[in-house]
Amino acid sequence: MDDMKAWYQSKTVxxxxxxxxxxxLQIKGIELSADMxxxxxNIAVTLAGVAGGLLAISGRLRAATGIRGK
Known part of the structure; x- marks a missing residue:
């Protein structure tokens, strides 16, 4: 496994x-279909990716040191 990703990007998780x-929920009498x-x-993975991207941007904007191009 050379390709690594964060746990929140995993559809399996x-x-x-x-x-x-x-x-x-089923214990409470609420059932979700397999499709649901x-x-x-899929929605959770998408939202986690968005949250990760926003967190990265936020961290970069608040960082104490700048980044330099070539």
Whole structure:
């Protein structure tokens, strides 16, 4: 595995979290279809990517040192 990504960019991780959440909801009498779970996983990965990008931009803007081109 040469390609690495953050845990929040993994559809597998989000799918597992949503599956656990779905199981907990089922205990309360609320059921999510497999399609809805897949859609939620895709949305979560997209939102996590957006949040990561915004965090990186925010960190760069607040950094104490600048960056230099060539």
């Amino acid at each position: 989000w799918g597992a979290l949503i599956a656990v959440g779905s199981s907990l 779970q897949a859609d939620l996983a």
